Amino acid sequence: MSGRPVYIADGARTPFLKARGGPGPFSPVDLAVQCGRPLLLRQPFAPECFDQVILGCVNVVPDEMNPARVAALRLGMGEAMTAFTVQINCGSGMQSIDTGFRYIREGKADLILAGGAESLSHAPLVFRDEAVEWFSELNRARGLSDKAEALADFRPGHFKPLIGLEKGLTDPIVELNMGQTAEVLAHLFDISREAADSYAVRSHLRLARAQSEGWLDGEVMPAFSADGQVFESDDGVRPESSEDKLAGLKPVFEPPWGKVTAGNSSQITDGASWVVLASEEAVKAHGLEPIAEIADSEWTALDPSIMGLGPVMSATPLLNRNDRDLDDIELWEINEAFAAQVLACVAAWEDETFCRDALGLDEPMGGLDAARLNIDGGAISLGHPVGTSGNRIVLHLANAMRREGKSLGVATECIGGGQGGAMLIQAA
DSSP, rough: OOOOOOEEEEEEEOOOOOSSSSSOOOOHHHHHHHHHHHHHHSSSSSGGGGEEEEEEEOOOOGGGGSSSHHHHHHOOOOOOOOOEEBBBBTHHHHHHHHHHHHHHTTTTTTTTEEEEEEEEGGGEOOOOHHHHHHHHHHHHOOOOHHHHHHHOOGGGGOOOOHHHHHTTTBBBTTTTTTHHHHHHHHHHTOOHHHHHHHHHHHHHHHHHHHHHTTTTTEEEEEEEOSSSSSEEEEEEEOOOOOOOHHTTTTTTTTTTTOOOGGGGBOOEEEEEEEEEEEHHHHHHHOOOOOEEEEEEEEEEEEOGGGGGGHHHHHHHHHHHHTOOOOGGGGGGEEEBHHHHHHHHHHHHHOOHHHHHTOOSSSOOOOOOOOOGGTBBBHHHHHHHOOOHHHHHHHHHHHHHHHTTSSSSEEEEEETTTTTTEEEEEOOO
């Protein structure tokens, strides 16, 4: 793409903490600050040197409206620091990077802090419509007789809340939850339950290896809760996972014959991630050592019922525009919303009919080598804090490319509502 070069100069994230039936120790901004402080402290310039802050967040809590600005102030970046929050569901963390990338490329900024933060354990419980109507009736009542009449309309079910996260993960257009869209793809591309479980086991084993080898040490910053607990690593990984164990789990979304279970789906987690984006001028001025360069990006949309194919629909034109094939990309990060969804994307690139009818290609794109895909695990083993994941996969892809000595990588995700995002990065 034309314009100034844009570099990923550094980045850090919190451990991803599995939601365990109640609010976790951190809000979205708490998480952003936990990994933001050590990241800013290790930079050779003051926090005020950034031009702006961009943060992806989907489930914004009422106490933190515009969490980007709240985080910037808590990070000591100065009252003059402009900051805004972006939301495109699962792509929000990547959207923050892409927005910063375009500002810098066009010469409107030199240093941008771009991130994602999500605390799914703090997703709200929501009153049902009939309960809201009853509260409104009671509030409007004037005098004892009117209030008594309103109280008489109370029903115990008014206090039975709806789970906000469950509503948020259900598409309002096609009326399918995200797990059901993965079931649709499993049916369309004949993804077996065994293949999905096998993929899930691989995700856990790869993350466990990355942790034990210390490959995540510079990327994951410890988080410290108010009561003194220390969280040092992603806590959803199950290195003892096996296909036999996963085979015993029942389908969650389409029982009894479905392919998607709790074991081969992404985990509900809390977490945050930041990357430092810099122009070439900023790199030289501050003596930075970039870990990667952003080459290009692409956003696309498709039928919400097959939203899991978003990576295929976005990465394909990205590769075509840059005269690249699947084999040219040495490392891939495809966010693991569901094992069946990732496997369906791989199958779609090999399917002649799909490539012709949906992608407009004369022949299939080809196979994607499993050894290049999510080499250190993904959302199935470490979790999917929705507004954060797109940021994490870009950051980790850059770090993994550097570690492995690779030159080209693609990070991509499916997006609830029927969209997809992809980013091409290259060695700096």
